[in-house]
Amino acid sequence: MAKNIQSLERAAAMLRLLAGGERRLGLSDIASSLGLAKGTAHGILRTLQAEGFVEQDALSGRYQLGAELLRLGNSYLDVHELRARALVWTDDLARSSGESVHLGVLHQGGVLVVHHVFRPDDSRQVLEVGAMQPLYSTALGKVLCAFDPVAHSDALEAERRPLTPRTVTLPERFEAELSAVRDKGWASDIEETWQGVAAVAAPIRDRHGMAVGAIAATGATERICDAQGGAERGDGGPGRIRTDLVAAVRDCARAVSRDIGNGRF
16 A cells, blocks of 8 residues: 655644634644644645645734635535536436436546436446546537636647547637537537547536536437438538537526526526
């Protein structure tokens, strides 16, 4: 079994100490409480302070928790509140569409799946909560890129390697697709990430209109797409995303947006 990193354990213990008891603690108090030499405790505190996890009062010299921890805590709560608000609506979407439903958020240059409702049949499926998906090729990712400037920048700066023959990698084509997503209000992935798999996604917006996540219905291309579209083109390729499925996904995303306090969508 791998050993824990002692400096990280000490830093975590220090944060827990500052989180409980008195609001502010001096260096001597922290060092004695944790059984550390003052020099060791000061070095850890200085590092935590540089990262924004700890703040030092200019007058007393005492330490307290920093604003960066609050930001991280709010981010954690926001994601879990989003998931909690989406539970009923995503269950309904999976039941009515017969397809898998994913809820994704921007995370470290990709899409983090924070909720996954299985396709309501007896097939063997793998839970994808915690999985990361690409921003540039998935329906979830393209929705986030279209409506979130940070996601947009992340996708442009990252390597966009072809995952299938249909993956869009050129910047000009990618930007054109995002422009279309903004106009339509939804995005699709037709065998751009996984062959034989298609998806349609719509944004979840907060009260300010910002995209805080996205919901997608995902399944086999022949179920997600209308075969007539391929026949019309005469290329034998996959058809267009079914209009009824687009409407259902958009309705689901709007419902979650309303539920988190946004009455405009």
